[in-house]
Amino acid sequence: MDHQFYLWMSYGVTALALAAEIVALRMGSARARRAIESERGLEEQD
Amino acid sequence: MNFYFFASPATFFRLAGATAPLLFVAALLSGLAGLYLGLFVAPTDAQQGEVYRVIFIHVPAAWMSMFIYFVMACYGVMTLAFNTRLAAMMARALAPTGALFTFVALWTGAFWGRPTWGTYWVWDARLTSELVLFFLYLGFMALANAFEDPRRGDRASALLAIIGVVNLPIIYFSVQWWNTLHQGSSVSFKGSSMHVTMLWGMLLMAFSFWMYAAGAALVRCRTLILNRERRTRWVRALS
Numbered sequence: 001m002d003h004q005f006y007l008w009m010s011y012g013v014t015a016l017a018l019a020a021e022i023v024a025l026r027m028g029s030a031r032a033r034r035a036i037e038s039e040r041g042l043e044e045q046d
Numbered sequence: 047m048n049f050y051f052f053a054s055p056a057t058f059f060r061l062a063g064a065t066a067p068l069l070f071v072a073a074l075l076s077g078l079a080g081l082y083l084g085l086f087v088a089p090t091d092a093q094q095g096e097v098y099r100v101i102f103i104h105v106p107a108a109w110m111s112m113f114i115y116f117v118m119a120c121y122g123v124m125t126l127a128f129n130t131r132l133a134a135m136m137a138r139a140l141a142p143t144g145a146l147f148t149f150v151a152l153w154t155g156a157f158w159g160r161p162t163w164g165t166y167w168v169w170d171a172r173l174t175s176e177l178v179l180f181f182l183y184l185g186f187m188a189l190a191n192a193f194e195d196p197r198r199g200d201r202a203s204a205l206l207a208i209i210g211v212v213n214l215p216i217i218y219f220s221v222q223w224w225n226t227l228h229q230g231s232s233v234s235f236k237g238s239s240m241h242v243t244m245l246w247g248m249l250l251m252a253f254s255f256w257m258y259a260a261g262a263a264l265v266r267c268r269t270l271i272l273n274r275e276r277r278t279r280w281v282r283a284l285s
Contacts, residue, residue, distance in 0.1 A: 003097040006161055010100045010154040014107070017146055020259070024142075025265045031271035036281060 053132050056280045057246040059127050062264040069261030073254045080250030088243040101244075105233075105254035108151035109147045110259055111179060114144035117188070119211040131261035132267075133144035134200035136273070137207060138190050143259045145183035152176055162225055170263035172228035175213060182210040196274065 051057055084102035091098035118140050124133035155173065156166040167173065190203035216223075221230045234240060238245050275281045 003050060003161060006097050007159045008228060010103060010157045013153055014103050014150050017150060019148055021143065021262060025262060025269070028269045029265065029280075031056045032276075035275050036272060036284070039276065040282065 050265055053130055053223075055132055055135075055222070055275055056278075059268055060134055060163055062268050064270075066261045067266040069257045069264070073257035073261060076250050076257065077254035079248050080278070083243055083250060084247035088247050091243060094162055096142050097158065097161045100154050101248050102251050104154040104158055105145045105248055106152060106255045107154065109174065109252055110153050110255045111144060111148035111176070112217060112257075114140050114147065114259055115179060115182065115216060116211065118144065119207045122207035125200055125204040126208070131197075131200075131274075134197075134204060135267050135270045136263065137204060138187075138200070138257070139263040139270060141190070142266065143262045144178060145187070147184055147255065147259070148176065148180040152180060166169065168227050170227045171224040175217040177221050178213055179210075179217060182213060184241050186210070188279050 051073055080102060084099055090096055090098070118137045121133040121137035121140070125137065125219035137184060152173070154175075159168070160166050167231070186203050186206050189206055190199045193202065221228055232240050233245065233248070240248070272281060
């Protein structure tokens with residue numbers, strides 16, 4: 001098989017894995033901030 | 047210098063927020079330079095042809111997989127010895143990135159092994175011990191999240207990180223201790239048998255992965271701090 005297949009599978013999957021982690025980091029951070037905002041909103045209602 | 051000041055989650059949260067973007071920029075710049083050297087400047091390998099260029103991610107990823115676990119074990123010692131919350135959170139924050147680099151090392155190794163050895167996988171000492179490292183990362187994350195009280199999870203996972211560190215010398219010396227299909231080290235503290243552009247491409251990629259791992263761990267640790275400290279006054283005061 002052509003060497004390009006092995007290179008693309010290596011570099012491509014690495015890029016996808018790193019991109020997935022960056023998205024997960026941003027989502028985790030946004031979720032934590034939303035939870036704080038939501039608790040603060042509930043307290044203000046009380 | 048008062049280290050307890052930096053061990054405070056509130057101080058660390060602000061410092062990490064300022065440092066992480068710089069680490070990501072350093073990772074991007076050194077990564078682009080490393081890829082340019084590795085893919086366009088470094089010469090073709092006489093024996094392996096073009097497929098050897100997998101090393102520019104495979105080797106740095108394998109180094110990071112071991113280094114991150116070692117750092118996690120150090121944080122584990124700090125967690126058990128000094129009962130510091132931040133050390134435990136940093137160990138938790140590093141684990142997913144360590145697992146990711148271990149996966150990348152195994153995956154790219156398979157796609158390097160197929161054209162050079164004729165197989166994607168073999169139960170060789172180096173490959174098997176690296177796979178054990180991947181399971182150690184998964185076990186660490188599972189154990190850390192298995193308790194309702196996060197502090198208990200911190201202590202249990204810290205112990206696993208410390209015990210698992212015994213696997214690191216096994217990975218590193220496996221190619222010397224056993225007759226393995228995996229080749230020996232081309233780079234050591236004594237020198238390198240590689241062409242200078244290959245070496246610099248690999249070192250730049252290793253630096254890039256290092257900066258990325260540090261940045262990702264800081265961002266994840268900030269999220270952990272927000273989750274754990276969300277009822278404290280300083281977190282409430284954040285806009």
